[in-house]
Amino acid sequence: MNMALREDDGDQSGVTHVGGVPRQLARKLFEGLAGFRELMVARINDVNATTMREVMAAATSVASVVEGATEHITRVKQMVSALDGQGGGGVSGAIARQGEVLRRFFEAVSRDIARQESTAQRAQTQLQRITKAASDTANLASAARLLALNARIEAARVGGHGNCFSTIAGEMQHLAEQITRANEFIDSLASRLSQDLPELAQTAHALRQSSEALRHDLSAAAHDVDVETEAMRAVIGRLLESSDHEMAKLIGTSHEALSHLQFQDVIAQGLLRLEPPLRELQIGQADQLGAPDLAADLPAAQHVEIGGDKPVDQQNAGEVMLF
Amino acid sequence: MAKKVLVVDDSPTVRQQVGLALKQAGYEVVEATDGADGVAKVGSDSSIGMVILDVNMPRMNGLEMLETVKAGGANANLPVIMLTSEGQQSLIERAKKAGAKGWIVKPFKAELLVAAVKKLLVA
Numbered sequence: 001m002n003m004a005l006r007e008d009d010g011d012q013s014g015v016t017h018v019g020g021v022p023r024q025l026a027r028k029l030f031e032g033l034a035g036f037r038e039l040m041v042a043r044i045n046d047v048n049a050t051t052m053r054e055v056m057a058a059a060t061s062v063a064s065v066v067e068g069a070t071e072h073i074t075r076v077k078q079m080v081s082a083l084d085g086q087g088g089g090g091v092s093g094a095i096a097r098q099g100e101v102l103r104r105f106f107e108a109v110s111r112d113i114a115r116q117e118s119t120a121q122r123a124q125t126q127l128q129r130i131t132k133a134a135s136d137t138a139n140l141a142s143a144a145r146l147l148a149l150n151a152r153i154e155a156a157r158v159g160g161h162g163n164c165f166s167t168i169a170g171e172m173q174h175l176a177e178q179i180t181r182a183n184e185f186i187d188s189l190a191s192r193l194s195q196d197l198p199e200l201a202q203t204a205h206a207l208r209q210s211s212e213a214l215r216h217d218l219s220a221a222a223h224d225v226d227v228e229t230e231a232m233r234a235v236i237g238r239l240l241e242s243s244d245h246e247m248a249k250l251i252g253t254s255h256e257a258l259s260h261l262q263f264q265d266v267i268a269q270g271l272l273r274l275e276p277p278l279r280e281l282q283i284g285q286a287d288q289l290g291a292p293d294l295a296a297d298l299p300a301a302q303h304v305e306i307g308g309d310k311p312v313d314q315q316n317a318g319e320v321m322l323f
Numbered sequence: 324m325a326k327k328v329l330v331v332d333d334s335p336t337v338r339q340q341v342g343l344a345l346k347q348a349g350y351e352v353v354e355a356t357d358g359a360d361g362v363a364k365v366g367s368d369s370s371i372g373m374v375i376l377d378v379n380m381p382r383m384n385g386l387e388m389l390e391t392v393k394a395g396g397a398n399a400n401l402p403v404i405m406l407t408s409e410g411q412q413s414l415i416e417r418a419k420k421a422g423a424k425g426w427i428v429k430p431f432k433a434e435l436l437v438a439a440v441k442k443l444l445v446a
Contacts, residue, residue, distance in 0.1 A: 055336050063343045070347065251347065255433035258340045262430035265334040266408055269379065306384050306414070318432045320439050321415070322425040 026289040033285055034298075037278040041302070044275070048268040055264040062261075066254045073247045080236050095229070099222040106215040113211055117204035124197045127190055134186045141179040148172035259318075272303035326444055327351040327370050331361035331388065332377040332406070337429070341375055341406070344433035345440065358383025362391050365398050373444055375436075376423075378407035378414065386417055393422040402443045406431060 083091050151169035155162030279301045286295035328350050330341045342352040353371065355361035357380040365371055374392070378385040385405060392398050404425040405418050415426050424443050427436060 052334075052336060056339065059336055059339050059343075063339065066343065066347065252434070255344060258343065259430050259432055261336060262340065265337050266430065268334070269408060302381070303379075305379050306386065306409075317428055317430050318435060319410075319428045320425065320435045321427070322439060322442065323419050323423065 023291065026291050027294060029289065030282065030286055030291070030294045033282050037275075037282060040278060041275050044271045048271060051264045051267065055261050059258055059261050062254045062257050066251050069247050069250050069254075073243060076243060077240065080240060083232075083236070095225050096222075099218070099225060102218055103215070103222065106211060106218060110208060110211045110215060113204055113208040117201060117208055120197055120201035120204055124194075124201065127193050127197060130186065131190045131194070134183050134190065137179060138183045141176045141183065144172055144176040144179070148176060269303075269305070273305060275303050276301040276305075326372040327353060327368070328440065329353050329355060329361065329364055329368075329371045329374045331355040331358065331364075331374060331380070331385065333357055333380040334377070337377070337406075340433070341431075341436065344437055345375075347433075348437045348441070350440070357381050358385060358388030358391075361388045365392055365401065366395070369397075371401070373440060374401060374403045375406050375440070376403055378405060378409050386414065386421065389418060389421045389423055404436075404439060404443065406436070 148169040151165055151172065155166035155169060158165070279298060282298060283292070283295040286292050328345050330338050330345070330352055331354075332338050332341070333356055338354045338356075342354065345352050353364060353368065355364045358376075359382045361374065361376065362383070365374065376385045376389060383391075385407065389403055389405070392401060392403070399422070402424045403422070404427060405423050406427045406429060408429040410428050418426060425439050427439065
């Protein structure tokens with residue numbers, strides 16, 4: 001209702017009237033409503049501050065749970081990664097590398113032993129040849145001795161003219177004896193070697209077999225380690241998956257809790273929406289009293305909803321529209 | 324480097340909840356308490372890649388900030404999602420016309436907000 005300002009001239013007692021109400025009373029009513037409005041706004045701000053403080057504390061606690069859970073799962077993943085050895089690191093990686101080093105070492109040892117065995121076999125063959133050559137030389141020495149003897153007989157038969165032949169025969173005899181002694185020495189060496197070399201070859205063979213067996217055992221052990229590591233990895237994977245799932249649930253529930261805490265903002269805005277209608281009420285009251293000038297200096301409402309006053313639209317809450 | 328999202332809301336609880344959801348998803352978050360603060364932050368930090376913007380705020384409301392930023396030239400292509408308790412079609416149309424990329428009605432769900440941010444930052 002828009003009532004025109006109509007100020008009476010005053011009654012017999014000199015009291016000024018507006019709209020039939022004494023101006024002083026109109027001002028008091030107006031100021032009373034203004035006081036009520038101020039009190040209301042102050043209380044609203046107080047309630048909003050309190051709920052915001054409490055909701056912030058609750059939200060901080062929930063956020064702390066979420067952050068703690070996230071840090072925990074990150075730490076678990078780091079520990080598992082160190083153990084699991086994804087990308088070549090970790091304990092299982094170290095075991096695998098150690099196994100590889102040992103495998104290479106035994107392969108090298110096996111190769112060296114095989115070479116030694118082969119060398120011993122070749123030496124045996126060479127020894128047989130030396131023995132044969134010594135035997136041939138012994139035959140030659142024997143023939144030379146026989147020849148020297150014949151030469152000496154012939155020299156004796158010829159007499160003085162055969163003296164020089166006798167000397168040569170003597171030298172040949174001496175040479176044949178030296179060859180025989182050398183042959184005997186070679187024979188003795190060959191004999192000792194022929195005893196040692198088969199033993200050496202046998203030792204090399206046995207060593208190669210031991211080395212092969214050890215390499216085989218090592219390979220089996222490495223396979224066992226691989227199997228166990230794989231099993232451990234599978235268990236850890238399942239554990240992580242389950243942990244991830246539980247953490248995701250925890251984080252999801254926490255976010256859900258946080259989304260419920262948004263009621264504080266909705267309520268705060270709802271309460272603040274009371275301020276503009278109260279201001280309008282004051283202006284209307286001044287109008288009804290026939291004294292709109294009383295509301296001329298009213299400050300603007302602190303809270304202005306550009307969408308206007310309305311109930312909270314819970315039906316569309318959370319709706320996402322992308323343009 | 325994590326993409327940076329500016330969250331503009333006068334409610335500290337909403338800023339905290341949006342911030343937590345985005346940080347969990349791997350984004351870096353900066354905050355502004357109203358439209359005027361938001362305009363200043365966008366103007367001084369060129370690494371901001373997206374804005375989550377409330378509508379009803381003191382000093383400068385979200386639609387005014389949106390229109391200011393979009394008229395600014397350098398940030399005209401900055402994606403903006405409005406996050407508000409308002410659902411009036413006229414306001415949605417005004418935001419759309421001004422260049423907003425999305426409108427989410429409070430109270431929001433963290434996973435839907437993060438999904439919208441991811442979608443717009445990839446596009």
